Amino acid sequence: MKNKLANRLRPLLLGAVLLGGLAHAEVRPIDRVVAIVDNDVIMQSQLDQRLREVQQTIAKRGASLPPENVLSQQVLERLIIENIQLQIGDRSGIRIADEELNQAIEAIAQRNGMSVDQFRAALSSDGLSYEDARDQVRREMVISRVRQRRVAERIQVTDQEVQNFLASDMGKLQLSEEFRLANILIPVPEGSSPSTIQSAERQAQELYQQLRQGADFAQLAISRSAGETALEGGEIGWRKAAQLPPPFDGMISALQVGEVTEPVRTPGGFILLKLLDKRGGETQVRDEVHVRHILLKPSEIRSEADTRRLAERLYERIQSGEDFGELAKAFSEDPGSALNGGDLNWIDPNALVPEFREVMAQTPAGKLSKPFKSPYGWHVLEVLGRRATDSSEQFREQQAMNILRNRKYDEELQAWLRQIRDEAYVETKL
Template identity: 35%
Template sequence: MKNKLKLISYAFLLCTSTISYAQEVVVDKVAAIVNTGVVLESEVNDLINTVKAQSAKSNQDLPSDNALRVQVMDKLINDTLVMQIGERMGVQVSDAQLDTTLTNMAQENNLTLEQFRASVEKDGVEYEKFRESIRTELITGEVKRNSVRRRIYISPQEVTNLLSAMKEQTNNNVEYHLGHILIEFPPEPKQADMNEAKDRAEKVIQLLKNGSDFAKIAIASSGGDRALEGGDWGWKSINEMPTLFSEIIEGKDKGAIIGPIRTGLGFSIVKVKDIRGRQVVEVEEVRARHILIKPSIILSEAKAEAILQEFMDKILAGEADFEELAKEHSEGPTSVKGGDLGWADPSIYDPAFKDALARLSVDEMHKPFRSSFGWHLTQLTGRRTLDATQQMNENKAYQMLYQRKFGMESTRWIKELRDEAYIEVFESSK
């Protein structure tokens, strides 16, 4: 096998161009054999020149030419191995996908595609070679992700542990704007006094939850030192609060009313008026129901629309019930539920359906419209905003763990490929 592969390299070494009197001129050389493929000297030189050009633009120092060549050879050998796997897997990048990637690269540099091409060529790089190198990067990236992903396992405990560490690191940056009301004990209180204070505190909490003005109640009822300022405690980090309060307040959302908290002075009621330094992510969910009618050879588009318009007129006139009509006539899988789609992120829906819901107020119906599934009569039955911060943090922690492990597993995977491959590197003639 080894001798056979050497014959391949010798064939490339003898690759010539005939000029007058059959004089031979070497066109290219083989720099390395990688299984049944080769790395050409021209590829090595092109990549070295590209790295040098990029380093010159960023004023980055480079190692010696020999050290640089070793690094370039390693990358080209690794790319060849991965591309060989890509061929077996059938991974391809079409010209259209490649053009989209190059256009995005140009836009990231605030350039048109033509300007981007001129910039590449100005650096002394042939654009077509650059274009093909991007195709290689896309293919090798896809192959690597597919091959390494299955080697990575992240346990729920790992995510929990990282979330705890992240929380400790960010706690000092989070501040809470607090309001405080103290329903104080009389001097030398008896049990009856403490019970009465607790009853008053619970009544205050109920008033606040029913929408009463916090500052007004604080001025009227609080025995705290900030009563005249409406109980405003100002901005405090967790570390600046009394331990008893910090343990209860930490992690609470804006608008939360906490208490009654018993202290030596009485019962405290705390409101989280605002939070800063903590990233909060909110997502909107909608709840809707619909009646779906699918056009067919028998049922025309116009007839499907007309049927739904008739349903809408009857519902608005009080002559029919949406739920009953959906159960009887809807062709969607939700017909048994009266067309109810439940709570969902609107982005999961067909674009036409999502756009229709965006224009509706709660309990409003949309006139019949067409989506990729058919004709719909839709009613928005609810809209709510959810705090997705916890989910966002869990996803962030998972991605951080994934990237850590991906780097290590990717290195191991490449090493295994190289250990199993036939690789022969030839000395440079320079």
């Protein structure tokens, strides 16, 4: 560590000597170390750059800035945590190729409705360097992969936890069917006379008959409804049955998409609901793929390039006739499938990371993929079959598993960050 720090600091010390020998030269500020973090350092220039970015973000939100010394300490602490994770990534052999980084930058630009050139111009207008932004994206990608490896493996969700969640009121609400609805309201003012109520009911019944005969719901809502969303064709968005007042909570489940309820008297008047669409619920038919794979992970003793070459050699050996299952048992570093010859069994593609899912989708049944990279490492996969299956119960269990894992991830992440911070050597100079 001392040698590394000495190498990092030598240019700064040399600059100080030169400045000291030029008594009449212009004095310029020298970059300095503001924190030592294990085997690395954080420089004042890094802190200043991040401070500018944070200050601009806060200003855009219209919020007031905290005192500069408070903000500096908060930003420095964030840089320290990031630095620790980046060092873990470096020791684990995590590297972000330029091609991956370019794709990530392009995706960020697209999400903001820009081309890459427009994105660069926008950064420049905010006083930010494209190269600095690119470096920050690379750092965030490394940190994301470190967390996937180190935090995800700490999370355990038991079958009993899944079943308890499914049986709870919260679980039933979160996993229940959703309905996209529109309404028409014929108002009945409070304290209305019986004749006024009867008149409103007749109007509602007339509208209901027109709708049954094919009238356009949106047009009638615009012209006749007193509801808040009348000008949007009466559309009120997605709702779960449990979020609707009686008797609509029971009526809506019996409707087919496109159907309308009969007028129902509510405190505000007579309401007609139309079911525009629905999603979720009990019946789930999904595509599944039977796949097996070999996973190879870069490490401290095997570089990214060596890992890729090993994946290519295994691919060639399988192509030459060697048994996929035996090679998976011998080489795969996926603990969940290696002992089964790499077999992942029938799996929902949506449960997989995008890189794996895309290659699997492009690989015909009975064929082998060329080696490819995902956040977990290098893979070779073979598609054994495809099917469509009604897996409503399994789907609900997987949804519950994902919800519970996401809940636990946030807790585990914070615990892990505290752990690595406590275990690291940190000396601040601020």
